[in-house]
Amino acid sequence: MRFQVEASLTYDFAAPCEVLLLVEAAHGRDQRVTSDALTFWPPAPARRIDDPSTGERRTVFAASGRINALYRATVETAASDHGLAGAEETAIADLPSEVLPYLRASRYSPSDRLMRFVEREVGGLRGGEKVAAILAWIAEHVDYRAGVSHAATTAVDTLVDRAGVCRDFSHLAIALCRAGNIPARAVSGYAWRLEPPDLHAVAEIYLGGRWRLVDPSGLAPLEGLVRVATGRDAADIAFMTIFGAATLVEQHFSIDRVGG
Structure with missing residues (x-):
């Protein structure tokens, strides 16, 4: 395209x-x-x-x-395949060195504070099924609403407030995946069919030996994303x-x- x-x-x-x-x-x-x-x-x-x-x-x-x-x-x-079905987790010992940093907690995605929550909600799942369940939980429990969050809002704040914008959805998905031992990172880009037009924040998950895009907010098609920046969270992709x-x-x- x-x-x-x-x-x-x-x-x-x-x-x-x-x-x-x-x-x-x-x-x-x-x-x-x-x-x-x-x-x-x-x-x-x-x-x-x-x-x-x-x-x-x-x-x-x-x-x-x-x-x-x-x-x-x-x-x-x-065109890229970002499907989660059947995508397997990679053992931490087998992860490429450049992927390892995306397992760690970061400023806006403090995954170390969400490990018990993830274990309780999706602890019995693995790989793509786990990520799909995390995204489904966010879609069901978090409302897209401007004005609730601010520049200092973290994934934990969003989990408590149950509302935010695309940046907050992305941070929460990233934190929950990392808490479940799945590498995750933030991506910014121009998003086709996003209304109103803006730079859009999504997430990228490492499964099956490669990175796969997901849009936790569900606001734009992944095939219409033009990537600008990639990093641990919003601090890296502003x-x-x-x-x-x-x-x-x-x-x-x-x-x-x-x-x-």
Whole structure:
């Protein structure tokens, strides 16, 4: 599938500072960026700091006053099987070294506090069946509701409040999977058919020797996701990290399918 994506971010910076921007489509086996451009108005000094291991494409720019960052790209995504049925757990001793960090508790997904809960709810299940049961529990018990959570909300908070947005659903699914000894990580991306359009947070689960995407919120089709960033939780995949202070003026994201 081929998509056109766009992000337009306008902020006022009261004093000069640096900004890490993470809105560009990643390079990877499951997608190919055929054309793209990131521009700043007025022009701002910028430096690329891409990550060759993850395919993430990052830009740091110097900000002062009002600045608009505009990103546009055409991306081709490959069909992938994200099914959970029959997917087996990998013994911890057999996990690749790069997967092991995604078993550990992190800032927004404190899985070490949820181990008894997972054992009680899905302790008799394994592999794909366990993950499917976790997702079903979230769908049944957590409401999608804006304004309930904030920037410091963790998976434990969401479990207590039983409400949140896509970021909160993702953090809860990740924490519950890790508590059940299944590696899980956060993914951000442009999501086709997401309403209203925005950068979307989903999760990726390691089963059957590979990563499989899941959308705990169920708001967008997985085959329409253009990946931007991958990490332990929202702390790693934030689309903008401001090393100073700024005020949002306007921002929007969009994704459209090209060619049917």
